[in-house]
Amino acid sequence: MMAFRRFKNAKIFVAVCFVVLFIMTYMTYTDNSKATSLYKFREQLWRFMSPRRQCGCDTCVAEPEASTWFDERFNLSVLPLLSKQNNVIPDTVYKWWLTLQGETKPKDIYEVMEELFEVIPGDLDLMDQGPYRCRTCAVVGNSGNLKSSNYGPEIDEHDFVLRMNHAPTARFEKDVGGKTTHHFVYPESVRDLQANVSMILIPFKTLDLQWLASALTHGTINRTYVQVPRKIRVSKDKVLVYSPELMKYVYDKWLLNHGRYPSTGLLAVIFALHVCDKVDLYGFGADSKGHWHHYWENNASAGAFRLTGVHDGDFEASILANLTSINKVLMFRGR
Ligand SMILES: *[C@@H]1O[C@H](CO)[C@@H](O)[C@H](O)[C@H]1NC(C)=O
Ligand SMILES: *[C@@H]1O[C@H](CO)[C@@H](O)[C@H](O)[C@H]1NC(C)=O
Ligand SMILES: *[C@@H]1O[C@H](CO)[C@@H](O)[C@H](O)[C@H]1NC(C)=O
Ligand SMILES: *[C@@H]1O[C@H](CO)[C@@H](O)[C@H](O)[C@H]1NC(C)=O
Ligand SMILES: *[C@@H]1O[C@H](CO)[C@@H](O)[C@H](O)[C@H]1NC(C)=O
Numbered sequence: 001m002m003a004f005r006r007f008k009n010a011k012i013f014v015a016v017c018f019v020v021l022f023i024m025t026y027m028t029y030t031d032n033s034k035a036t037s038l039y040k041f042r043e044q045l046w047r048f049m050s051p052r053r054q055c056g057c058d059t060c061v062a063e064p065e066a067s068t069w070f071d072e073r074f075n076l077s078v079l080p081l082l083s084k085q086n087n088v089i090p091d092t093v094y095k096w097w098l099t100l101q102g103e104t105k106p107k108d109i110y111e112v113m114e115e116l117f118e119v120i121p122g123d124l125d126l127m128d129q130g131p132y133r134c135r136t137c138a139v140v141g142n143s144g145n146l147k148s149s150n151y152g153p154e155i156d157e158h159d160f161v162l163r164m165n166h167a168p169t170a171r172f173e174k175d176v177g178g179k180t181t182h183h184f185v186y187p188e189s190v191r192d193l194q195a196n197v198s199m200i201l202i203p204f205k206t207l208d209l210q211w212l213a214s215a216l217t218h219g220t221i222n223r224t225y226v227q228v229p230r231k232i233r234v235s236k237d238k239v240l241v242y243s244p245e246l247m248k249y250v251y252d253k254w255l256l257n258h259g260r261y262p263s264t265g266l267l268a269v270i271f272a273l274h275v276c277d278k279v280d281l282y283g284f285g286a287d288s289k290g291h292w293h294h295y296w297e298n299n300a301s302a303g304a305f306r307l308t309g310v311h312d313g314d315f316e317a318s319i320l321a322n323l324t325s326i327n328k329v330l331m332f333r334g335r
Contacts, residue, residue: 055277057134059327062277067326078249080274082203082241084122087113089244096251097244098205100261101225106206116213120239126275135159137276140176141265141283142167145334146295151282152177158280162272164264165189168296176283176295184242184268187211187224192233199234202242202267212239242267246274254319259312266316269329279329284320287334 054060064071079086089097089109098106116122129135138158140146142165155161155177163169164184169176182198185191187208193199203209207224214221216239219230250262250270262270265284272279286292293299324331 053131057277073253093248100204103205119213136278142294143283144293145287146283149334187228198238200240258315263311282332
């Protein structure tokens, strides 16, 4: 009888060991930081047990109550992409959006979207967050502070690597990485992308959506306010469209209407806050000498683009500084 009970206890003990081992393995697997120390493990176990976990990383962007400044602005209900499911643009958003580049005789937006979603799938939303997901993202800006940074390998370790506009990687891998999962563009800044990269079009007018459908098919549109490519080489089934509602939310809630509209960089950062669990920023801000050139340029006086008056660069910089100070993003400023 005694022997039997001991045997049974041993079986329970082994079962408990298995469960702990399973949880431990599972957490190491879901957490990209691969933290294995006992302290980290205890912390994670506690988080695993607590019911209101927002994600599977050590810290989660969407976790509330870290800062009232953040909580007053961040609204996860604003969906980041236009899609077949998220295809209603509220009237106030639409009216504001039309003024961005002064479009006067727009084609019916719903007709245009319908045509567009016959060309691209429009069925992705990236909003699959949950207690077991730990999606790490690197948002890579184009600042000259990336030069000689050797950030390349750590940038490439992120699940998502988001780049914008011209952003070349060939020849700059050591400092900016070689991996790109998503690339933000608008028609006037577009470039060809590798087949495994998702292009994210940021539309500033109805014509931009028409151009997108055209550039992926018959190629009849060759001009917006400047000449634009008739056709682009990107993977059609990976093309995504930035939601005008998210643009207005960035402008109202985060920018408090400073400047005429948000820069691509800020749009990319807030987008990342909505779709990622951990956000690291590279290539934002001036270099150590205060210059605002791009990392691929050898011209310290380039960067006059900052003073065009369309964007409020200083206010945008202070948003990023605030996000950094409350650890919602990590900012890598070059070295
Ligand atoms: C968050 O966004 C949703 C969708 O746009 C909106 O209905 C809601 O009022 C917003 N919440 C706050 C607190 O602004
Ligand atoms: C995308 O394709 C390129 C070239 O084929 C490859 O080097 C790279 O590793 C791929 N990137 C990803 C994220 O799969
Ligand atoms: C753009 O398209 C218009 C009308 O199809 C045509 O007249 C013009 O030559 C084109 N411009 C270029 C640069 O291809
Ligand atoms: C450097 O940038 C400035 C400002 O954009 C420009 O006027 C100048 O021509 C550039 N010089 C070179 C060598 O590219
Ligand atoms: C940054 O945070 C401070 C303190 O909460 C606040 O006063 C300031 O307005 C914030 N800046 C921006 C751009 O939101």
